[in-house]
Amino acid sequence: xxxxxxxxxxxxxxxxxxxxxxxxxxxxxxxxxxxxxxxxxxxxxxxxxxxxxxxxxxxxxxxxxxxxxxxxxxxxxxxxxxxxxxxxxxxxxxxxxxxxxxxxxxxxxxxxxxxxxxxxxxxxxxxxxxxxxxxxxxxxxxxxxxxxxxxxxxxxxxxxxxxxxxxxxxxxxxxxxxxxxxxxxxxxxxxxxxxxxxxxxxxxxxxxxxxxxxxxxxxxxxxxxxxxxxxxxxxxxxxxxxxxxxxxxxxxxxxxxxxxxxxxxxxxxxxxxxxxxxxxxxxxxxxxxxxxxxxxxxxxxxxxxxxxxxxxxxxxxxxxxxxxxxxxxxxxxxxxxxxxxxxxxxxxxxxxxxxxxxxxxxxxxxxxxxxxxxxxxxxxxxxxxxxxxxxxxxxxxxxxxxxxxxxxxxxxxxxxxxxxxxxxxxxxxxxxxxxxxxxxxxxxxxxxxxxxxxxxxxxxxxxxx
Numbered sequence: 001x002x003x004x005x006x007x008x009x010x011x012x013x014x015x016x017x018x019x020x021x022x023x024x025x026x027x028x029x030x031x032x033x034x035x036x037x038x039x040x041x042x043x044x045x046x047x048x049x050x051x052x053x054x055x056x057x058x059x060x061x062x063x064x065x066x067x068x069x070x071x072x073x074x075x076x077x078x079x080x081x082x083x084x085x086x087x088x089x090x091x092x093x094x095x096x097x098x099x100x101x102x103x104x105x106x107x108x109x110x111x112x113x114x115x116x117x118x119x120x121x122x123x124x125x126x127x128x129x130x131x132x133x134x135x136x137x138x139x140x141x142x143x144x145x146x147x148x149x150x151x152x153x154x155x156x157x158x159x160x161x162x163x164x165x166x167x168x169x170x171x172x173x174x175x176x177x178x179x180x181x182x183x184x185x186x187x188x189x190x191x192x193x194x195x196x197x198x199x200x201x202x203x204x205x206x207x208x209x210x211x212x213x214x215x216x217x218x219x220x221x222x223x224x225x226x227x228x229x230x231x232x233x234x235x236x237x238x239x240x241x242x243x244x245x246x247x248x249x250x251x252x253x254x255x256x257x258x259x260x261x262x263x264x265x266x267x268x269x270x271x272x273x274x275x276x277x278x279x280x281x282x283x284x285x286x287x288x289x290x291x292x293x294x295x296x297x298x299x300x301x302x303x304x305x306x307x308x309x310x311x312x313x314x315x316x317x318x319x320x321x322x323x324x325x326x327x328x329x330x331x332x333x334x335x336x337x338x339x340x341x342x343x344x345x346x347x348x349x350x351x352x353x354x355x356x357x358x359x360x361x362x363x364x365x366x367x368x369x370x371x372x373x374x375x376x377x378x379x380x381x382x383x384x385x386x387x388x389x390x391x392x393x394x395x396x397x398x399x400x401x402x403x404x405x406x407x408x409x410x411x412x413x414x415x416x417x418x419x420x421x422x423x424x425x426x427x428x429x430x431x432x433x434x435x436x437x438x439x440x441x442x443x444x445x446x447x448x449x450x451x452x453x454x455x456x457x458x459x460x461x462x463x464x465x
Contacts, residue, residue: 002227002228003230003231003250003251004177004181004229005173005227006251007133007180007254008173008174008177010163010257010258011130011133011166011167011176012166012172012173014125014128014167015125016121016125019125019261022264023128023264024128024444025126025413025461026263026264027124027128028440028441028443028444029416029417030101030106030127030266030268031106031262031320031440032414032416032437033091033102033268033415033420034085034091034102034107035066035085035436035440036424037086037088037090037091037423038085038456039428039456040084040090040424041088042067042084042462043427043462044088044462045461045462046088046202046326047083047084047086047087047121047202048087049197049334050079050080050206050462051066051068051084053080054077054080055070055072055080062077063077063078063110063115064077064110064114064450064453064454065081065458066080066081066085066459067459068457069457070078070447072109073115074112074115075213075214077111078110078111078206078210078213079107079209081107081273082205082206082443083203084202085103086153087202087267088348089272089273089274089327090269092266092267092268093267093269093275093382094135094262094265094266094267095265095275095378095382095392096135096138096139096379097134097135097142097152097156098138098142098152098379099135099156099157101157102131102266103153103205104153104157104161104208104209105127105130105132105134105160107205107206108160108161108164108165108212108295109127109130109164109165110167111133112126113168113449116168116169118449119446119449119454120443120444120445120446120449121444123168126163126168128261128263128314129163130160130161130164132257132262133159133163134159135263135265136253136257137152137156137159137160138152138156139175140252141196143357143379144335146312148241148242149191149192150191151189151191151206153189154187154188154204154205154207155240156203157205158215159187160208160210161211162176162211162212162215163180164180164182165212165217165287166216169220169302171219176216176219177225177227178223178224178288179216179218179219179220180225180229180230181224181225181226181227181229182215182219182229182237183211183215184225184230186207186214186334187208187240188207189204193446194331194354196324197319197328200410201327205456210330212256217329223403228350231245231246231251232245237250256457260356265370265406267403268405268411268415269348269420270411270415270419271336271346272347272348274330275331275382275403276312276313276382276384277305277309277313277333277382277384278384278403278404279305279335279381279383279384279400279402280303280304280333280384280385280386280400281333281337281346282409283384283398284337284340284386285340286384286400287398288340288341288344290397291344292342292343293341293342295363296391297390298364298367298389298390299367299389299390299391300388301337301338301368301386301387301388302368302369302371302386303384303385303386304371304372304383304384304385304386305333305372306372306375306378306379307372308378310370312331313332313333314334320332320335320365321334321362322362322365323335324398325356326351326352327351329356332365333368335365337386338362338364338368339361341364342360342361342364343361348423348426356458368450377402377408381402381408382403383399383402385397385398386398420437426460427459428459429462432455435455436455438454440452
């Protein structure tokens with residue numbers, strides 16, 4: 001049995017009854033967190049181009065779109081919502097696969113489920129199955145996609161979106177394997193945006209969600225895809241990583257599908273920045289213990305991260321110390337740790353044009369150096385630390401082997417809900433925030449997805465463009 005065939009069998013037969021209650025609860029919290037991130041992106045005017053483009057294309061009203069009063073075809077709704085949900089880089093990450101997961105699985109599953117008139121229990125099962133697929137494919141080659149300049153959120157994500165769409169449309173195992181084969185030819189996503197800070201990255205999960213639905217529809221109409229698309233010659237790992245057949249043991253990751261669950265290991269983000277920065281930022285917040293510092297009080301700052309994160313969040317140093325855009329700021333540890341030290345927070349508002357030009361914060365960013373110790377907890381976590389030397393010679397120093405929000409240093413369910421409310425209230429009034437939260441946290445009980453998701457369309461005007 002090929003990897004695609006094994007995934008197809010798992011995805012098409014999984015039911016919510018097969019999913020442990022704890023795993024299902026995690027899935028609902030990740031859905032809530034993802035929708036909150038999308039609402040915050042709408043409120044701040046981030047990543048709305050996908051929604052506008054999909055609205056211009058138009059078509060049959062099948063699925064709800066965040067911040068849009070008309071429904072769109074499922075394939076286009078998935079694109080628009082996934083782009084919004086990743087627009088602030090505030091959505092969850094699975095560390096061992098180095099992939100954003102829910103920003104692909106949730107928009108794709110919601111759109112297809114709503115178009116098919118399915119209940120929330122079916123959609124929740126699809127989200128679980130799709131999340132397991134994405135994480136396993138990434139874990140089999142942990143860090144290797146990043147090293148080649150590919151974004152595993154997109155590369156692996158399209159296979160998860162396909163698994164979800166196939167399950168929700170009732171595809172059989174053979175059709176699903178063929179859909180996965182087609183999806184392999186659509187997999188894409190480059191880290192080229194890091195060169196100049198352009199906001200290309202939110203398009204990656206959007207294309208994955210969109211492509212998974214399209215690949216499934218093509219397969220249902222008889223289009224064929226190679227079942228050896230993942231491990232075969234010229235398949236996923238060979239084409240993207242240059243791996244020879246058998247070099248990457250994907251079978252080991254797929255063998256225990258349905259008995260080992262990765263969803264509880266998907267990490268929430270307390271800060272709207274690249275996850276490689278979260279260890280250092282959490283350490284800085286802990287070291288400050290509620291205080292802030294003036295630029296004159298700070299003589300030197302050393303941050304520590306795994307070596308794999310340097311090219312993403314610390315180099316080239318000159319550009320990182322003076323970010324040119326909100327998105328470049330989200331991938332600058334120098335700027336973000338400076339914001340934490342001077343302002344006492346790293347929040348959505350800290351990446352506006354005015355904020356990233358703050359001379360006090362930039363003065364501290366210019367003092368930031370980095371080291372790359374060997375962290376035994378990486379890649380299972382995003383560790384990091386900080387050492388701040390003050391002008392009086394004293395130091396503030398902390399190290400986080402596990403970043404806040406990961407499974408070893410978790411955010412509680414209450415903290416995830418608090419994050420959701422903070423994001424959602426940027427776009428919705430309090431009553432609608434409460435209604436949406438209640439619907440998602442009881443998602444398996446929802447029979448009318450359009451009604452459950454209706455608050456997503458009753459949004460305020462964006463406060464920034």
